[in-house]
Amino acid sequence: TFMDLRQKCASELSKLDADLYPIGAVVPLMESYHYKELVDVVMNSMMHLPDNTARHLMGAGHPMIFALAVAMGCDLFDSAAYILYAEDDRLLSTRGTFKLENLQEMPCSCEVCSKYTPDDLRAMPKKQRRDLIAQHNLHVSFAELRLIRQAIYEGSLMELVEERCRAHPALLDAVRQLSNYTEDLEKYDPRSKKSAFFYTGAESLKRSEVLRHQQKMTAMPKKRDLVVLPPSRKPYSKFISGKLGEFYVYGNKGEFDGENTDFMVLDVPFGLIPLEVDELYPLSQSATPKIRDKDSLEFINQFFSEFIEDYNQVLVHSRLKDTLDIELSDKFEDEEIRYKKDDVRKLKAIADYQFGWGAGESLLKGNINVEKSKKTGKIRHIYDGKTLIVNMRASDSYLVLSKEGAKRLHGACEYPKNRVVVNKDSEPFALDGKSVFSKFVVECDENIRSNDEVLIVNEDDRLLAFGKSLLSAVEIDNFQTGQAIKTRKGFKK
Ligand SMILES: [Zn+2]
Missing domain, CATH: 3.20.20.105 (Queuine tRNA-ribosyltransferase-like)
Incomplete structure (x- = not known):
């Protein structure tokens, strides 16, 4: 061989x-x-x-x-x-x-x-x-x-x-x-798919979606404390709020400070899922058997034990006592643990997860107004005053940029993050809102996957347009024919 x-x-x-x-x-x-x-x-x-x-x-x-x-x-x-x-x-x-x-x-x-x-x-x-x-x-x-x-x-x-x-x-x-x-x-796997992620056995633990989420989680900045919750119906965040029940302390015992705490659900196969981003594909759009196998329990335990190292105090829900193989004997009885929903905090967390840590703060600054669907109650449009910044896609909860959103994201993240860089010849076409072809791309963010929101810039990092990638970064680099980016709007004056 x-x-x-x-x-x-x-x-x-x-x-x-x-x-x-x-x-x-x-x-x-x-x-x-x-x-x-x-x-x-x-x-x-x-x-x-x-x-x-x-x-x-x-x-x-x-x-x-x-x-x-x-x-x-x-x-x-x-x-x-x-x-x-x-x-x-x-x-x-x-x-x-x-x-x-x-x-x-x-x-x-x-x-x-x-x-x-x-x-x-x-x-x-x-x-x-x-x-x-x-x-x-x-x-x-x-x-x-x-x-x-x-x-x-x-x-x-x-x-x-x-x-x-x-x-x-x-x-x-x-x-x-x-x-x-x-x-x-x-590198070839779209971030979002039409069908849900189905867990069919221990092999599913090794799929791209799981690796990708765990890499995001490892890289995320962490708050002081962590509250770990058992899975509820999905999306978890819809069914979890208010008083959360009984907890055990793991690590250094301190006061509970909701503002300085990450709230996450422990579940198969993704390990830990922050409540703010749980509606993103595939975290909610996934199904696992109710009877857990030994491999998946070992897998989430392994991830859990590495992940919690950076936290000061970890509060583990009593219903997770049998799931986790750590010693839990010290009950947290000082005060009630509560989770308060907050749309802006949720949107910032989604923006960070999608575009990179820190993007949320810049994207969602100002007088944020959130417009929700009357039918489903889900977030649809996000404004600063009356200016549209982003829309939330109903199918997978990823954010879709507006002109203002693209400008803010461009200012928020460093070159070449979230960017596709086009050569000089195709600048006027991009400014005009025409789609970008692979062969005119000179460089792009290696983390781009098909269906991602991207900024289209020239080699001096001037923002020309924004749109949706039809390919992943390796494919954009490799393909000499065909469209790479479906441009949504150009910045022609
Ligand atoms: Zn036959």
Whole structure:
């Protein structure tokens, strides 16, 4: 498998201006069910191939591994597998391969499977049988590809991968091995998706969304004390307020000061979730089983124990006594612990989480008016006096900039944070509010992911426009064609 050679080969190949990059010599790995090694081979090649060119996983034609391969960045598969398997009286399925001789029932509901029984097929002449099995194999392959495209569209590809990898223990090894590459995969993962995050097992703990949230949490500035709450219905902040119940003290016991305290919910899989930002995707748009597995409990305990080191006093809700494996014996009885909701504090926390710590203070200064939806009660528009600063997107609670918001954000964060820098030639187009194409981008914030709000500036950091990124930073760097940013407005006078 020789990973260093794979990397070198991919690097050299990427210098060619090819229409397609093949990843080959993987058939022996797949034939022998060495899917774990397959993941290393493919990922080590992918990391060194350009993102703007299709990658063909040579010899991979089994629908059982399509979802996994797509998650790793493969675009094309083998076109002969369906007939080769049919030649051998083998029927493909996303659950594995069925030998005709072992079949009592047909494996799907395609035309062939609906019309014939395994006995019918076995009684047929070889050629007729082969053609019918091939027809079934093709049907199954195309159905899986359609399902994968739908999953990409709605943002549930990893859920599909985790489901498919339950078909064989060797595939489960593959998805576990893939978790070693989460940092690479995260760079391509949109921050917000149409579908909710579903926890399907311990493998879900290693997904991009979890890593991303925990990185944000580790980097956030912390208040003096921390109050840790058990999960309620989601969004937590809708159901948690006022008196919070009984608490234990962990760490140095002191007075309770609500203003100098972070309030967070402890839950699977994200660990700790600040109450102010809990409506952001995927923190509320996620579902986990009520019966927790040992891996996920260990996982949140591990995160908890590292995270609380920076706090002076940690107040843990009594209902978390069984969840946390720390010694809790000292009850906090000095006063009632309360949580007071505050829209402006919430908005500042969301802005900090979204744009970087400190952004909230600059973005939301002045005489802040919050307009809420009459129907849902959710925050919709945020003004300073009568000037619109940001809107809140109903689907995922991320902030969407207005002209004033873009100016404030530009002043609040340092170059190149939240920025896409365009070359001189495209300046007038950006000022005019025209969309930005990848090839005109000279630099951008490496933390940009598709659907993020971005500032469009020139090389002297003059604010030209603002809009929504259609790609992630690595893709903007790599792509030579196509739109990168859908511009919302330009700053032409
Ligand atoms: Zn069928």
